[in-house]
Amino acid sequence: MTLPAAGTSQSRRTLPFANTDRLPEYTIAQGERVRLGASVQQTRGSVQDRAQHEGKSRRSMSMAPARRAAQALTAPVRGLAELLLLPRGRYARAFENLILALIVLSVASIGVETIPGLPGWAARALRIEEIVVVGVFSLEYLLRIVAAAEKRAFIVSFNGLVDLLAIAPFFLAGFDTRWLRLLRWLRLLRVLKLQTHILEATVAERTRELADKNAALERAQAQIKAELEVARALQMAILPAAFPATAGCDGAARMIPATTMGGDFYDFIELPDGRIGLVIADVSGKGVPAAFFMAVARTNLRDLAAHHADPGACLAETNEVLCTQNPLDLFVTVFYCVFDPGSGVLTYANGGHNPPYVHHPDGSVETLDGAGGLALGVMPGVVFPDHTTRLLPGDRLLLYTDGVTEAFNPSDEAYGTQRLLAEVQAPGDGAAAALIERICRSVTSFAGTAPQSDDITLTVLTRKAP
Amino acid sequence: MNVRFERLALTTLVIPEGRLDFGAAAAFQRHIEEVLAGAATASAAVIIDCSALDYVSSAGLRVFLLAARAAQRAGTSFALCALKPAVREVFELSGFSRIICVHTDRATALASAPREPA
Numbered sequence: 346m347t348l349p350a351a352g353t354s355q356s357r358r359t360l361p362f363a364n365t366d367r368l369p370e371y372t373i374a375q376g377e378r379v380r381l382g383a384s385v386q387q388t389r390g391s392v393q394d395r396a397q398h399e400g401k402s403r404r405s406m407s408m409a410p411a412r413r414a415a416q417a418l419t420a421p422v423r424g425l426a427e428l429l430l431l432p433r434g435r436y437a438r439a440f441e442n443l444i445l446a447l448i449v450l451s452v453a454s455i456g457v458e459t460i461p462g463l464p465g466w467a468a469r470a471l472r473i474e475e476i477v478v479v480g481v482f483s484l485e486y487l488l489r490i491v492a493a494a495e496k497r498a499f500i501v502s503f504n505g506l507v508d509l510l511a512i513a514p515f516f517l518a519g520f521d522t523r524w525l526r527l528l529r530w531l532r533l534l535r536v537l538k539l540q541t542h543i544l545e546a547t548v549a550e551r552t553r554e555l556a557d558k559n560a561a562l563e564r565a566q567a568q569i570k571a572e573l574e575v576a577r578a579l580q581m582a583i584l585p586a587a588f589p590a591t592a593g594c595d596g597a598a599r600m601i602p603a604t605t606m607g608g609d610f611y612d613f614i615e616l617p618d619g620r621i622g623l624v625i626a627d628v629s630g631k632g633v634p635a636a637f638f639m640a641v642a643r644t645n646l647r648d649l650a651a652h653h654a655d656p657g658a659c660l661a662e663t664n665e666v667l668c669t670q671n672p673l674d675l676f677v678t679v680f681y682c683v684f685d686p687g688s689g690v691l692t693y694a695n696g697g698h699n700p701p702y703v704h705h706p707d708g709s710v711e712t713l714d715g716a717g718g719l720a721l722g723v724m725p726g727v728v729f730p731d732h733t734t735r736l737l738p739g740d741r742l743l744l745y746t747d748g749v750t751e752a753f754n755p756s757d758e759a760y761g762t763q764r765l766l767a768e769v770q771a772p773g774d775g776a777a778a779a780l781i782e783r784i785c786r787s788v789t790s791f792a793g794t795a796p797q798s799d800d801i802t803l804t805v806l807t808r809k810a811p
Numbered sequence: 812m813n814v815r816f817e818r819l820a821l822t823t824l825v826i827p828e829g830r831l832d833f834g835a836a837a838a839f840q841r842h843i844e845e846v847l848a849g850a851a852t853a854s855a856a857v858i859i860d861c862s863a864l865d866y867v868s869s870a871g872l873r874v875f876l877l878a879a880r881a882a883q884r885a886g887t888s889f890a891l892c893a894l895k896p897a898v899r900e901v902f903e904l905s906g907f908s909r910i911i912c913v914h915t916d917r918a919t920a921l922a923s924a925p926r927e928p929a
Contacts, residue, residue: 697906798833
């Protein structure tokens with residue numbers, strides 16, 4: 346930023362803010378005024394007003410010294426009135442208590458004065474007391490008139506008349522107004538009213554504080570929600586959107602997280618030798634920790650897949666890496682298979698995951714069993730045996746997580762493998778995406794109003810008929 | 812989920828009832844940690860009797876894994892017994908039945924628990 350040269354329009358522009366009183370000495374060009382905006386216009390306006398006002402008061406000063414003195418007094422008296430009389434005033438409660446005490450004292454004095462043979466000092470004390478009462482009440486009456494916006498309206502109002510009745514008898518007839526002092530009981534009404542005002546003001550303040558805190562909480566929650574939505578979008582974005590276009594086979598997948606962030610994932614990996622890797626995995630737990638672990642697991646597995654022809658070796662090395670990056674002791678069950686689209690050979694290894702199904706064109710279903718390994722991330726040094734099978738044309742491989750079979754309905758029944766297999770075996774569109782769509786609809790309609798307790802993930806690979 | 816406890820000589824039996832899912836996992840983990848902390852001085856073995864446990868999610872499996880590790884560090888014997896078929900399947904599929912000691916029933920578990928303080 347460069348400093349403007351002295352005397353340029355830039356330096357003039359800053360001056361009105363620095364010293365408004367000196368503003369009229371500076372000329373502001375017509376074009377510049379527009380750029381300076383409304384605030385300067387206002388400042389100029391108010392300065393001119395003040396100047397006019399001061400001019401007026403200067404004239405009136407010379408004409409009426411008494412009014413000038415009265416004006417000088419107004420501010421402190423007004424301040425005093427605010428302190429003592431307004432419901433939110435700092436000494437309002439103390440002042441009202443004083444008035445209350447004086448009312449009681451003053452009325453009690455009526456009775457004391459009637460006692461025959463009252464000693465002289467007592468009579469004098471009662472007179473001093475009456476002077477104090479009248480003094481304080483007069484001060485209060487004066488302050489109320491000063492504080493009132495509509496002074497005449499106050500004087501003729503009920504409160505104004507009560508205040509006047511409390512002191513007027515003394516000024517009219519001195520100390521001989523004993524029974525008229527009873528009128529001071531009416532003043533109690535105002536005390537009660539003030540207490541109510543104070544209470545209402547306190548309640549209003551607490552309500553406002555509560556509303557403020559509520560709003561702050563809502564803002565914080567909205568921010569967390571927005572951040573989670575972004576994180577969810579990021580998580581969904583790292584899952585492959587489509588199966589790699591490959592002659593001879595077709596694939597599809599879907600993941601429906603139970604919370605904003607899911608712990609399940611699937612992956613399609615195009616390997617250097619032309620084969621395709623398929624992954625389905627389920628991280629223990631839910632939410633943000635599971636989602637983080639999912640991202641770490643998925644990235645490591647995908648990176649290592651390119652360097653290992655055998656799924657078992659790939660899982661073993663991924664497990665070693667995960668065991669060193671696992672501060673929360675999470676683990677992930679993984680089924681990883683490699684499919685050769687040319688020969689139909691499927692090599693797979695299982696890291697503690699539900700065994701997938703193969704659906705044959707004749708309607709039979711085969712489970713891809715075989716000794717599995719441990720879930721990944723539990724402990725290092727685990728061996729994951731490789732298994733091999735062959736998908737024939739028309740065969741469909743279904744990988745799923747337990748969120749599918751353990752989706753519960755409102756009666757607490759699980760969806761189960763029987764319903765899943767019934768959907769797989771049902772006649773209809775044999776395409777991978779269509780099967781996933783059908784299973785998802787079936788699970789959703791089964792669960793009904795019951796909340797989704799676990800992530801639901803499905804992956805289907807079909808070997809096309811030639 | 813409800814959890815009951817029984818004491819038999821030097822062995823503490825933990826009996827979870829119902830579903831051990833994501834929502835119940837944290838509370839169950841605290842129960843097990845308390846029992847293991849007590850077991851380090853007063854008891855030779857901790858046995859989880861799963862005869863009333865209907866369901867275990869992956870978050871529940873994690874609690875068993877953490878408990879087995881903590882027990883191993885403390886030198887406390889730790890085992891599960893009497894798993895229902897659905898729960899047994901989860902342990903077998905995940906491979907956890909190979910790293911956590913699982914007995915078919917309570918009697919077998921008690922028979923193999925150490926008799927003297929570790």
